[in-house]
Amino acid sequence: MSGGERAEFKNPVVSWIDERLPVFSLMQKEYGTFPTPKNFNYFWNFGAIATVMLVLMIVTGIVLAMHYTPHADHAFGSVERIMRDVNWGWLLRYLHMNGAAFFFIAVYIHIFRGMYYGSYKKPRELLWIFGVLIFVLMMAAAFMGYVLPWSQMGGWAATVITSLFSAIPFIGEDLLHFLWGGFSVDNPTLNRFFSLHYLLPFVICAVVFLHVWALHVTGSNNPVGVEPKGKQDTLPFHPYYTAKDTFGLAVFLLFFAAVSFYTPNIFAHPAHFVEFNPMVTPPHIVPEWYFLPFYAILKAVTFDIGIPFTDVVFVSAKLGGVIAMFGAVFLLFFLPWLDNHPVKSARYRPLYKKALLLLVVAVLALGWAGAQLPEGLPVLVGQIGTAYYFAFFLIILPWLSKNEKALALPKSISAAVLEENKSKAQTTTGTAT
Amino acid sequence: MSTQNIDHNDDGETRRDFLYLTAGAFGAVGLTSFAWPFLDSMNPAADTLAMSTIEVDISPIQEGQSITVVWQGKPVFIRHRTAAEIEQARSTDLKDLRDKQVDSDRVQNEKWLVMVGICTHLGCVPLGQKITQPKGDFGGWFCPCHGSHYDTSGRIRKGPAPKNLTVPNYKFMNDTRLLIG
Numbered sequence A: 001m002s003g004g005e006r007a008e009f010k011n012p013v014v015s016w017i018d019e020r021l022p023v024f025s026l027m028q029k030e031y032g033t034f035p036t037p038k039n040f041n042y043f044w045n046f047g048a049i050a051t052v053m054l055v056l057m058i059v060t061g062i063v064l065a066m067h068y069t070p071h072a073d074h075a076f077g078s079v080e081r082i083m084r085d086v087n088w089g090w091l092l093r094y095l096h097m098n099g100a101a102f103f104f105i106a107v108y109i110h111i112f113r114g115m116y117y118g119s120y121k122k123p124r125e126l127l128w129i130f131g132v133l134i135f136v137l138m139m140a141a142a143f144m145g146y147v148l149p150w151s152q153m154g155g156w157a158a159t160v161i162t163s164l165f166s167a168i169p170f171i172g173e174d175l176l177h178f179l180w181g182g183f184s185v186d187n188p189t190l191n192r193f194f195s196l197h198y199l200l201p202f203v204i205c206a207v208v209f210l211h212v213w214a215l216h217v218t219g220s221n222n223p224v225g226v227e228p229k230g231k232q233d234t235l236p237f238h239p240y241y242t243a244k245d246t247f248g249l250a251v252f253l254l255f256f257a258a259v260s261f262y263t264p265n266i267f268a269h270p271a272h273f274v275e276f277n278p279m280v281t282p283p284h285i286v287p288e289w290y291f292l293p294f295y296a297i298l299k300a301v302t303f304d305i306g307i308p309f310t311d312v313v314f315v316s317a318k319l320g321g322v323i324a325m326f327g328a329v330f331l332l333f334f335l336p337w338l339d340n341h342p343v344k345s346a347r348y349r350p351l352y353k354k355a356l357l358l359l360v361v362a363v364l365a366l367g368w369a370g371a372q373l374p375e376g377l378p379v380l381v382g383q384i385g386t387a388y389y390f391a392f393f394l395i396i397l398p399w400l401s402k403n404e405k406a407l408a409l410p411k412s413i414s415a416a417v418l419e420e421n422k423s424k425a426q427t428t429t430g431t432a433t
Numbered sequence B: 001m002s003t004q005n006i007d008h009n010d011d012g013e014t015r016r017d018f019l020y021l022t023a024g025a026f027g028a029v030g031l032t033s034f035a036w037p038f039l040d041s042m043n044p045a046a047d048t049l050a051m052s053t054i055e056v057d058i059s060p061i062q063e064g065q066s067i068t069v070v071w072q073g074k075p076v077f078i079r080h081r082t083a084a085e086i087e088q089a090r091s092t093d094l095k096d097l098r099d100k101q102v103d104s105d106r107v108q109n110e111k112w113l114v115m116v117g118i119c120t121h122l123g124c125v126p127l128g129q130k131i132t133q134p135k136g137d138f139g140g141w142f143c144p145c146h147g148s149h150y151d152t153s154g155r156i157r158k159g160p161a162p163k164n165l166t167v168p169n170y171k172f173m174n175d176t177r178l179l180i181g
């Protein structure tokens, strides 16, 4: 970041600026020649994809805000006006709506990549923590954005989620009135949500900057999880990974465009197109799909925790659900210390690999359970999924860290790549003969 | 002076440390108190607080009927209970209740049940006000959000909600007029 070494530039204007503020040297160093492991697979595209989605959200959001009215009496109408009357308004809103969904898809894959290849381990703990922080801020931003159209689903989502805070003993009720600016979700609530929804994406940008800075200090992890040992293990970022990232981005945007243009409401709920009525709750409220696993964890705690067979309750079902839900996100911050097995990549940790893939299954099952009415089978699935989620982080990971015997690691990235090519060559000659 | 002695003992460090600490403490207190107006501005404003009472004419509500009125932006349920409902509410054993309250503590006139219609779990509006709506396993109200069942006194009987439906402050101004708030 500091002055440091400067690159040579032929263009005199560029050179003039660079002598005074070395931004071009910086870009050259961090995105031009930056040494990057040569064995990335397509999982490594999703950081760049998420960044592009963030920019897209900000651009579409700022223009939407020019047509949107943050008032309880006008918000719903102004969004309908955006859809019907504002030039290209439908496009802006559909890109923003589905952009949020695809942003989460990219980030969930990005997080999975980090877990599968052990990217959170030393020396990248802080990098991981910034990542989890971005995830938390994104959830807050998306939640408040969903309230802005002042729909039945958005308004009731706001009611249910803010009411979580009423579970806090003693101060819960006052805190709730403070959050609402009144005695229910009403105009003051909408106003502050708009203010914060505008602010948070820029806070996210700042944390993304720190995240990338930390990345450029430690360098990237890679699919074998063995750090580069020298020049033979890396490639310059440009043109190799600028090209690979652009290709991956194009494929991702193809899916995004297909959804935004051909089935733009696939992620939306019918009650999101009805104006908010604080007197009537829709028969079945569900959050946006990207919150469903956490919502299922909230609903999984259906019992008070206290001394059995007495009326003594330490943690009510309500408070228990809230603690479990926030705890499930909070645990991610501690992942680098819950799993301190020396081997990074799941390729060389067969047991960890199984446990992690089972976690993916559990999270998907939780997502299904979160969308169902809280009766019968979904409650059971939610409880089993929740139990596995917490067991994975608090029991399985610490146990595996001590006891799992890893497979032999390749000597270096180059050795791993050569090995892979050799076995590929063998199979092809094998089929030829 | 005594401070001079200390100054000599510690090469003047003590006096400086003291000044750093006091300046720091004053700065911290000052900044925190400056934050208060910003935070408190988010609390309910004067006009929001001013909408605090309403008057309701209850004469048109027949036995077995309920109405919902808006008070402070929240639904308030007013139910004209039937004899059977009153009997059911009064005969319930306290030990079957999560939030123990006898029916007589929840009503001023046993015919009229007045409550804030907001589920004490996470704030949805329970169903049961209309004849066509489900009333749950205990004949009162049912919250569809996460499945809380309330009885004919509005007490929580089953599901995740921790508390009975709240009874607001209200008084009968005469036989047909109710003042809420």
Ligand code: HEM
Binding pocket: A054, A057, A058, A059, A060, A061, A062, A063, A064, A065, A068, A079, A093, A096, A097, A100, A103, A138, A141, A142, A143, A145, A146, A147, A148, A149, A197, A198, A200, A201, A202, A204
């Ligand atoms: C982290 C980036 C962002 C995320 C995840 C996000 C998410 C969302 C979501 C989920 C909605 C609801 C869409 C709907 O159902 O109609 C929304 C609405 C909205 N957002 Fe954002 N947003 C982001 C950035 C921004 C920015 C930077 C602005 C700039 C002011 C903005 C302005 C708006 C406006 C005006 C609406 C209401 C109009 C509408 O519903 O389409 N957003 N946002």
Ligand code: FES
Binding pocket: B119, B120, B121, B122, B123, B124, B143, B144, B145, B146, B147, B148, B159, B160, B161
């Ligand atoms: S809000 Fe009523 S059961 Fe959750």
